[in-house]
Amino acid sequence: MKKAFAILLLVCLLVGMIPVFSSCVRDESERTITLYVYNWGEYISDGYEDTLDVNAEFEKYCREELGRNVKVNYSTFSSNEDMYAKVKSGAAVYDVIIPSDYIIQRMITEGMLRNLNRDNIPNLKYIRDEFKGENVYYEPQDGKIYSVPYFYGKIGIIYNTEVVSEDIETFGSWDLMWDENFKGEILQFNNSRDAFGTALYKLGYSVNDTENTAHWQEALELLKEQKKLVQGYVMDEVFYKMKSGSAAIAAYYAGDFFTMYEDNDALGFYYPEEGTNLYIDAMCIPSNALHPDIAEAYINFMCRPDIACANAAYTYYASPLDLEALEDDMEFGDAVKEYYDAMAEVHEDAIEILYGEMSAKVSAEPYKNLSPEGLIQLNDLWEELKVESSIGTEIYVICGVILVVLLALAIWYFIRKRQRAKLCKSLWQR
Amino acid sequence: MKKKQSMIRAAASSPYVVWSVLFIVAPLLFVLWFALTDGNGSFSIENIRGLSAYGRTFVMSIGFSLIATAVCFLIGYPLAYAMARTSRRIRNILTVLIMLPMWTSLLVRTYALMALLDNGGIVSNTLTRMGLLNGHLNFIGTGGAVILGMVYDFLPYMILPIYTSMTKLDIRYVEAAADLGCNGTQTLFRVVLPLTVPGIVSGLTMVFVPSISTFYISQKLGGGSFDLIGDTIERQFQNTVTYNTGAAISLVMMILILISLGVMNHFTDQKSEVIVK
Amino acid sequence: MKVLSKIYMALVFLLLYAPILVVVIFSFNSAESLSRFEGFSLDWYGELFQDAEALTALRNSLVLATVSSILATVLGIIAAFAISRARRRWLARTMESVSDIPMMNPDIVTGVSMMLLFVGVAGILKVQPFLGVWTMIIAHTTFNLPYVILSVLPKFRQMDHSLTEAAMDLGCTPTATFFKIELPYILPGAITGLMMSFALSLDDFVISHFVSSPDFRTLPLYIYNQTVHDVKFSMYALCTLLVFVILGVLIVVNVVGSVRERRQLRKAGAKR
Numbered sequence: 001m002k003k004a005f006a007i008l009l010l011v012c013l014l015v016g017m018i019p020v021f022s023s024c025v026r027d028e029s030e031r032t033i034t035l036y037v038y039n040w041g042e043y044i045s046d047g048y049e050d051t052l053d054v055n056a057e058f059e060k061y062c063r064e065e066l067g068r069n070v071k072v073n074y075s076t077f078s079s080n081e082d083m084y085a086k087v088k089s090g091a092a093v094y095d096v097i098i099p100s101d102y103i104i105q106r107m108i109t110e111g112m113l114r115n116l117n118r119d120n121i122p123n124l125k126y127i128r129d130e131f132k133g134e135n136v137y138y139e140p141q142d143g144k145i146y147s148v149p150y151f152y153g154k155i156g157i158i159y160n161t162e163v164v165s166e167d168i169e170t171f172g173s174w175d176l177m178w179d180e181n182f183k184g185e186i187l188q189f190n191n192s193r194d195a196f197g198t199a200l201y202k203l204g205y206s207v208n209d210t211e212n213t214a215h216w217q218e219a220l221e222l223l224k225e226q227k228k229l230v231q232g233y234v235m236d237e238v239f240y241k242m243k244s245g246s247a248a249i250a251a252y253y254a255g256d257f258f259t260m261y262e263d264n265d266a267l268g269f270y271y272p273e274e275g276t277n278l279y280i281d282a283m284c285i286p287s288n289a290l291h292p293d294i295a296e297a298y299i300n301f302m303c304r305p306d307i308a309c310a311n312a313a314y315t316y317y318a319s320p321l322d323l324e325a326l327e328d329d330m331e332f333g334d335a336v337k338e339y340y341d342a343m344a345e346v347h348e349d350a351i352e353i354l355y356g357e358m359s360a361k362v363s364a365e366p367y368k369n370l371s372p373e374g375l376i377q378l379n380d381l382w383e384e385l386k387v388e389s390s391i392g393t394e395i396y397v398i399c400g401v402i403l404v405v406l407l408a409l410a411i412w413y414f415i416r417k418r419q420r421a422k423l424c425k426s427l428w429q430r
Numbered sequence: 431m432k433k434k435q436s437m438i439r440a441a442a443s444s445p446y447v448v449w450s451v452l453f454i455v456a457p458l459l460f461v462l463w464f465a466l467t468d469g470n471g472s473f474s475i476e477n478i479r480g481l482s483a484y485g486r487t488f489v490m491s492i493g494f495s496l497i498a499t500a501v502c503f504l505i506g507y508p509l510a511y512a513m514a515r516t517s518r519r520i521r522n523i524l525t526v527l528i529m530l531p532m533w534t535s536l537l538v539r540t541y542a543l544m545a546l547l548d549n550g551g552i553v554s555n556t557l558t559r560m561g562l563l564n565g566h567l568n569f570i571g572t573g574g575a576v577i578l579g580m581v582y583d584f585l586p587y588m589i590l591p592i593y594t595s596m597t598k599l600d601i602r603y604v605e606a607a608a609d610l611g612c613n614g615t616q617t618l619f620r621v622v623l624p625l626t627v628p629g630i631v632s633g634l635t636m637v638f639v640p641s642i643s644t645f646y647i648s649q650k651l652g653g654g655s656f657d658l659i660g661d662t663i664e665r666q667f668q669n670t671v672t673y674n675t676g677a678a679i680s681l682v683m684m685i686l687i688l689i690s691l692g693v694m695n696h697f698t699d700q701k702s703e704v705i706v707k
Numbered sequence: 708m709k710v711l712s713k714i715y716m717a718l719v720f721l722l723l724y725a726p727i728l729v730v731v732i733f734s735f736n737s738a739e740s741l742s743r744f745e746g747f748s749l750d751w752y753g754e755l756f757q758d759a760e761a762l763t764a765l766r767n768s769l770v771l772a773t774v775s776s777i778l779a780t781v782l783g784i785i786a787a788f789a790i791s792r793a794r795r796r797w798l799a800r801t802m803e804s805v806s807d808i809p810m811m812n813p814d815i816v817t818g819v820s821m822m823l824l825f826v827g828v829a830g831i832l833k834v835q836p837f838l839g840v841w842t843m844i845i846a847h848t849t850f851n852l853p854y855v856i857l858s859v860l861p862k863f864r865q866m867d868h869s870l871t872e873a874a875m876d877l878g879c880t881p882t883a884t885f886f887k888i889e890l891p892y893i894l895p896g897a898i899t900g901l902m903m904s905f906a907l908s909l910d911d912f913v914i915s916h917f918v919s920s921p922d923f924r925t926l927p928l929y930i931y932n933q934t935v936h937d938v939k940f941s942m943y944a945l946c947t948l949l950v951f952v953i954l955g956v957l958i959v960v961n962v963v964g965s966v967r968e969r970r971q972l973r974k975a976g977a978k979r
Contacts, residue, residue: 034922036921036922038921041932041935041936042936042937073921073922075921075922075924076932076936078935078936082668085667085668089826090829090835090836090837091825091826091836091837091838091920092836092838092920092921092922093835093836094921183568184566184568184571185566190654227655230571230653230655231568231570231571231653232570232571232652232653232654232655233653233654233655234653234654235935236935236936236937237934237935237936239936239937240937240938241548244548244549244550244551244740244741244742245549245550246548246549246550246551246570247549263739288835379672383483384483386657386661386662386665387483387484387486387487387657387662388486389486389490389655389656389657395490395493395494395497395573396489396493398493398497399492399493399496399497402496402497402500403496410697413697442785442788442789442885443785443786443788443789445782445785446782446785446786446789446802447789447802449782449848449849449852450786450802450805450806450852453821453824453845453846453848453849454805454806454808454809454849454852455805456824457817457820457821457823457824458808458820460820460823460824460826460827461816461819461820461823463823463827464823464827505719508712508715509715509716509719512712512713512715512716513716515712518965522961522965524716525961526954526957526958526961527720527723527724528723529957530727530950530953530954530957531723531724531727533906533910533953533957534727534946534949534950534953535910535912535926535927535930535946535949536910536912537912537927537930537931537934538730538930538942538946539726539727541934541938542726542727542729542730542741543726545726545729545741545742546725546726546729546741550742551741551742552729552741552742555742582722582723582726585719585722585723586723639811639813640813640814642813643813643814643815643816645815646912646913646931650934660813660815663815663819664815664916667819667822667917673823673826676819677819677823680815680816680819680820683813683816684812684813684816687811687812687813688811691811
């Protein structure tokens with residue numbers, strides 16, 4: 001029965017797929033390959049306001065250097081979990097994805113990523129050693145590589161100097177996000193890992209130790225408490241909220257602070273003293289990618305220092321390039337200097353915040369892949385936090401009143417109807 | 431001849447029957463299937479039992495959409511009444527004005543409402559400048575904002591059906607009521623209101639159903655702090671691979687809505703339509 | 708009383724239109740702000756027409772709306788024909804209520820159920836990727852169907868059966884009868900259904916949200932993606948243009964409608 005059903009569906013799906021096939025045929029004749037790239041939002045230089053359009057540059061590079069017609073189909077996600085769900089379910093197939101460290105680890109263990117060929121990515125040599133191969137925890141320690149770093153950074157707290165004074169007690173710490181004086185001004189992450197991260201770092205616990213359920217329970221209590229104070233749970237909406245002055249305190253990624261600062265120079269930034277998260281976003285190729293060769297060329301292209309610098313100057317994230325060595329490089333020295341100048345123009349301390357002492361002195365623990373049980377636990381805790389609501393009883397009271405009114409109306413309606421029917425009947429009998 | 435005809439009839443209707451079985455009935459069966467199985471595909475009622483954790487979400491969603499529907503009715507009915515009493519030319523213009531927001535993207539309208547009411551938005555700034563407000567409005571991210579969003583987004587769907595049933599209403603009933611000594615208020619409550627019940631019912635459902643299932647409004651105007659049924663379902667399908675829970679919630683919501691639609695339809699039996707005609 | 712009702716209407720329309728007006732006005736803002744107006748400019752409109760992504764999304768939306776509305780209209784006519792001619796009442800009633808399901812169900816449930824269908828089928832057949840243009844077409848056609856049936860079915864029911872019987876008696880085959888008699892008769896209803904499903908498909912976000920893939924993104928999905936990140940101001944320009952297009956269409960439809968109505972009234976008057 002199930003089989004017959006499947007066959008029936010298949011017939012219909014095949015009929016539906018005709019346009020897809022026909023488009024494939026057309027593509028083949030023109031030899032245009034579409035490369036599906038899946039990246040974080042606002043995470044590439046896209047030609048907006050006279051910046052370099054990296055994807056268009058890559059298409060040009062393919063035409064001129066590789067002699068192939070490639071079209072980049074670029075789409076974005078707003079959280080790692082979002083991306084993982086899309087790739088895992090197979091709803092869409094991508095050639096290059098750019099997730100963060102702990103998700104890469106999970107995807108490697110689940111066999112979702114393709115082993116990369118170092119020979120096809122010669123530009124790997126420009127990347128600092130500490131971000132490559134066995135030096136990062138998420139790569140297997142057997143010499144194989146599955147990812148090439150794209151950007152890295154730490155999470156910090158962005159605040160509005162017009163609202164938050166540097167003299168208050170909670171300043172400099174995660175406590176600022178729990179400060180009751182700023183009720184309605186605080187933004188929290190809208191993804192489970194980062195949100196629980198803020199609470200765990202504040203408590204001084206490990207963010208990876210799911211065995212210790214008491215820690216996570218404590219974090220949940222803390223987040224529930226915070227729910228009364230936050231204006232919202234956001235991801236990239238944070239840009240608009242902080243720029244427009246709608247909210248005054250938000251934890252977010254260091255690079256994004258500069259993007260916001262450009263539009264609102266009242267913003268400030270610090271790394272919380274209790275320690276924070278170090279993240280590395282790296283380029284990977286899913287094992288079901290259709291064009292792994294072009295994907296490797298794409299990754300290699302993104303590592304070319306002039307392209308990487310253009311991206312870094314656009315996104316303001318910290319680049320894993322070996323900038324110090326490259327500064328004196330014949331070919332790319334200018335690109336690096338240009339990048340430094342551009343960053344200095346954005347914020348006088350930009351380089352210091354991204355690469356300097358300020359960043360180095362704060363302790364940082366990366367997220368690691370959690371065990372399946374740990375993930376379920378985290379998901380349950382997150383659902384519990386989400387379901388928690390701080391609405392007052394007045395809403396229930398109003399609802400009750402409405403329901404009572406509706407009920408009364410319904411009863412009245414039926415009584416009237418019956419009376420009328422009786423009346424009709426008596427008239428009829430008469 | 432007769433046989434041939436019926437065969438043709440069967441052949442003609444088959445594409446539609448196939449389509450509706452495959453794409454209307456089968457998807458619902460898949461919802462049922464996912465709701466009643468666990469991740470490995472074996473039967474379990476864990477998903478349904480696990481829904482008790484979302485009890486508050488259901489209550490809150492129903493509460494919010496009930497309030498929004500009631501507010502829409504209280505605003506929309508008088509408006510439809512006033513509209514129906516204007517001249518034909520103005521009426522036509524007003525109809526266009528009601529329909530324009532209906533066809534404008536809901537995403538844009540909701541986002542614009544958020545921008546308008548946000549701290550640092552026009553309303554907040556103007557109030558501050560007038561000295562009525564000290565600092566921030568802090569309205570976005572409250573339950574009130576979510577309800578306002580529902581009212582704003584779905585109000586046209588309340589007005590239009592009521593207005594239509596009012597224009598269809600035979601003016602002679604109103605005249606007769608007046609002749610028989612009803613004053614304005616009495617006419618409204620004893621003649622106009624009962625005769626526009628079909629419009630009211632379709633207006634109520636057209637506001638209630640999208641309100642209870644929205645996720646965009648609560649995301650934007652509630653700041654993600656008010657988790658409505660729609661948000662919960664969306665999260666199960668977008669952020670995490672928990673299709674089974676999502677299917678179970680969808681199933682329960684669907685049943686809930688179908689029941690309430692059934693109850694609502696009781697109030698628009700054919701009799702009242704006969705009276706209108 | 709009159710004055711009061713006028714004030715009331717003005718207030719409600721202000722509520723309805725304030726956000727739309729904000730979008731329209733600030734799309735001409737020279738600064739990138741929704742709260743301060745710093746001078747008139749058409750910059751955002753210029754930017755819009757250079758935004759390849761937005762234009763592709765617009766094109767995708769138009770293609771999808773055209774294909775799915777035509778498909779839905781064809782299927783809807785067949786469905787309405789079958790329902791109106793069904794010999795057994797329960798059959799007609801079942802068919803009608805099944806086709807109403809996508810209209811009664813909230814969009815999110817329709818979207819989720821469609822997605823689960825595709826997930827399930829793709830799982831059985833082991834196909835990847837399973838979301839794409841065709842899943843969008845299927846989903847849009849399905850949710851458009853009830854609206855087409857809703858506008859075509861009454862026409863079939865109103866139709867005088869003696870017309871078709873006469874045609875058959877005069878030697879028309881059933882097929883010819885359908886195309887020569889029935890189809891022209893229900894055409895106005897079909898056109899209404901077609902227009903309605905075109906508009907619905909163009910406007911749909913929720914269902915597309917669940918069954919779309921990144922290589923076929925429609926305009927509402929593009930707008931959604933913008934609003935969860937950072938909205939480009941060219942988006943407001945696009946929305947302003949859309950508002951004016953819709954306004955134009957509505958006015959034309961209304962004017963045509965009222966002219967026709969007046970003509971009918973006049974005819975009726977002349978007859979009398």
